[in-house]
Amino acid sequence: xxxxxxxxxxxxxxxxxxxxxxxxxxxxxxxxxxxxxKVQALIERLPGAEALLATQSESGGMFSxxxxxxxxxxxxxxxxxxxxxxxxxxxxxxxxxEKIGDDAVGxxxxxxxxxxxxx
Numbered sequence: 001x002x003x004x005x006x007x008x009x010x011x012x013x014x015x016x017x018x019x020x021x022x023x024x025x026x027x028x029x030x031x032x033x034x035x036x037x038k039v040q041a042l043i044e045r046l047p048g049a050e051a052l053l054a055t056q057s058e059s060g061g062m063f064s065x066x067x068x069x070x071x072x073x074x075x076x077x078x079x080x081x082x083x084x085x086x087x088x089x090x091x092x093x094x095x096x097x098e099k100i101g102d103d104a105v106g107x108x109x110x111x112x113x114x115x116x117x118x119x
Contacts (some may be wrong), residue, residue: 001048004095012087014080021078022088024056029071033115034108042108045099068114086118093119 008019027049030039043049065073075085097105109115
């Protein structure tokens with residue numbers, strides 16, 4: 001995850017802590033909303049993803065809304081602007097494409113209603 005986190009810090013202009021939280025939110029969202037086997041294959045191909053998810057577990061609370069809007073709300077709650085949320089999402093999906101290929105990422109994105117609008 002260090003490579004992706006570094007890219008987010010450099011390209012999106014957010015601090016490391018916010019980048020780690022945002023990536024964990026995105027991966028958690030994909031895990032909950034996407035096709036289980038395909039998302040798990042993605043997580044397994046991203047070095048450090050499981051550990052990041054384990055360290056960034058969420059408690060829910062008032063930001064326990066689900067879906068795309070819930071993920072966006074959670075990222076804004078850690079201090080990201082809407083533009084930064086979009087930048088983090090695009091950069092994370094681009095990184096995933098590098099690791100598992102366009103087709104595999106396309107299958108995940110295509111299986112989640114509305115996600116293609118954001119990536």
